[in-house]
Amino acid sequence: MPVGFEVKNHVAYITLNRPEAMNALDPESIADLNRHWHEVASNPDIRVAVLTGSGPKSFCTGTDMKASPPPTECMAAIYLRDGMPIVPAMKMWKPIIAAINGFAVGGGLEIALACDLRISSSNAKFGLTEVKVASLAGLNGTQLLPRSIPQAVAMKMLLTGEMISAEEALRYGLVSDVVAPEELMNLATKYAEKIASAAPLSVQAAKQAAILGQDMPREHGILFSHLLWGVLRDTEDRKEGFKAFAEKRSPVYRGV
Numbered sequence: 001m002p003v004g005f006e007v008k009n010h011v012a013y014i015t016l017n018r019p020e021a022m023n024a025l026d027p028e029s030i031a032d033l034n035r036h037w038h039e040v041a042s043n044p045d046i047r048v049a050v051l052t053g054s055g056p057k058s059f060c061t062g063t064d065m066k067a068s069p070p071p072t073e074c075m076a077a078i079y080l081r082d083g084m085p086i087v088p089a090m091k092m093w094k095p096i097i098a099a100i101n102g103f104a105v106g107g108g109l110e111i112a113l114a115c116d117l118r119i120s121s122s123n124a125k126f127g128l129t130e131v132k133v134a135s136l137a138g139l140n141g142t143q144l145l146p147r148s149i150p151q152a153v154a155m156k157m158l159l160t161g162e163m164i165s166a167e168e169a170l171r172y173g174l175v176s177d178v179v180a181p182e183e184l185m186n187l188a189t190k191y192a193e194k195i196a197s198a199a200p201l202s203v204q205a206a207k208q209a210a211i212l213g214q215d216m217p218r219e220h221g222i223l224f225s226h227l228l229w230g231v232l233r234d235t236e237d238r239k240e241g242f243k244a245f246a247e248k249r250s251p252v253y254r255g256v
Helices: 027-042 075-082 108-115 143-148 151-160 165-173 181-197 200-213 219-231 236-246
Strands: 003-008 011-016 048-053 058-060 097-098 103-105 116-122 125-127 177-179
Touching: 003 027, 003 048, 003 177, 011 027, 011 181, 048 058, 048 108, 048 181, 058 075, 097 108, 103 108, 108 125, 108 143, 108 151, 116 165, 116 181, 125 165, 143 151, 165 177, 177 181, 200 219
Parallel strands: 011 048, 048 097, 058 103, 097 116, 103 125, 116 177
Antiparallel strands: 003 011
């Protein structure tokens, strides 16, 4: 399969599995990825997802221009019907970790930008190179990159198509951690299992408040956060969390 999928300890591991093509996305892998995002969103046993690429060289280099046939429908019809389904953050409030194991270029970087936590191997490279092929970063890269790193750096990347290194990505705040390639998945698993051990509804509410609050006036964001706190107050998991704290044991959360 062009995209691997495994669930373990409430964590879904999604692996782009076309290393011979730098994990570029052909129509079959896009269909696979869409199906897996739906499974993550709808399966209550899954609390967090980790997305990575197969092999030591590439996370994802976007659309495979050699393997993608010309469209049979006009773009307006496709977009208005389906939106951009391969972009994960548009589909769910469960957290997604991008474990970036090499080149994250074009649509590959845009998919990583749509994830909630990005960690990187030291050999990774990042770029939105669409201007070099007379195109545009069409999976929200023009909007997400300037919101993720300093404006001047984002504009340089968008307008020149230049790539940055893992060390630069860390310095600009594009990623939270840079580790040796052999340590990347261990760190991703560590973060994923920490998230999965927390109360699922609280984690999703925290993501929702943080993301939606960015586009609200400060006072509205605070009010929205207070409303979410009130919604969570009477959940069974919150009672379990308080009880476990009093009993000095680890809580067992069920997402209710």
